[in-house]
Amino acid sequence: MQPLDADAVALHREEVIRLAIDRERRGIEQRAAAQGTTLPDKMDPVSAAITYGVVIGTWHSPELYELALRQKLWHVVEHVTFFGAALVYWWPLLSASRVVPQLRPGPQMLYLLGSTIVMTPIFAFITFSHDVLYATYEFAPRLFPKFSPTDDQLLAGTGMQLVGVIVSMTTLGIIFFQWFRAGERKPAEPRHHSRGDAVAAESRKQETRK
Structure with a gap:
């Protein structure tokens, strides 16, 4: 089996497992709803x-x-x-x-x-x-x-x-x-510049050109 084929099989296996878990969860939720109970999230x-x-x-x-x-x-x-x-x-x-x-x-x-x-x-x-x-x-x-x-x-x-x-x-x-x-490890969130920041930056650019 080629490496790409092995990766494809592994991805397919993970997807099958995920679908099985989701199906089991839905089944548990349906049985709980039929009994008038709710399934706790945690x-x-x-x-x-x-x-x-x-x-x-x-x-x-x-x-x-x-x-x-x-x-x-x-x-x-x-x-x-x-x-x-x-x-x-x-x-x-x-x-x-x-x-x-x-x-x-x-x-x-x-x-x-x-x-x-x-x-x-x-x-x-x-x-x-x-x-x-x-x-x-x-x-x-x-x-x-x-x-x-x-x-x-x-x-x-x-x-x-x-x-x-x-x-x-x-x-x-x-x-x-x-x-x-x-x-x-989380990447820093992009800073949202206000209009005042933009005006100040433009003023600094003009001063450097003089």
């Missing part, structure tokens, strides 16, 4: 952050966390919901979908800051609790004899918060620099 960032926070916080309540530790089925359910909540959380940032696309860079950065604030009370609850929240870990064998269950819980809460902040702020920094560089 994932609502407030709902995404709250959903993620509620799922993580609920499963870290002592009763449910102990249930997941003691029963394999609930452990699987816990991690499936963790995965679903993470998918919802990252959708406004990484979505490649044309149906429900990602947010613009500015709202993405605000979203990351807001979601970090939403998660803070959950980690603070674990970190600063004076009681051992999870009985399984209270009676688990200690790797370090002088490391008490409350110390272990303090370290766990601090680690979760620290890792979350590092990931969020790193992502925010990447988004900011990509946004900044994209702005630098």
Whole structure:
């Protein structure tokens, strides 16, 4: 196959994919309209952050966390919901979908800051609790004899918060620099000269001729 033929095939393939995506979107919109619902143009960032926070916080309540530790089925359910909540959380940032696309860079950065604030009370609850929240870990064998269950819980809460902040702020920094560089690459808009500018320019030309 010649290079031009390969390019033509690639362009044709891209066009077929685009048409398939557009057809799928129209089908989804038609089904949503038939059911009396509207398809959102984007994932609502407030709902995404709250959903993620509620799922993580609920499963870290002592009763449910102990249930997941003691029963394999609930452990699987816990991690499936963790995965679903993470998918919802990252959708406004990484979505490649044309149906429900990602947010613009500015709202993405605000979203990351807001979601970090939403998660803070959950980690603070674990970190600063004076009681051992999870009985399984209270009676688990200690790797370090002088490391008490409350110390272990303090370290766990601090680690979760620290890792979350590092990931969020790193992502925010990447988004900011990509946004900044994209702005630098944009060509400058042509300046629209007023009539006064034209008169001043003509006067300068006449003065240089004298």
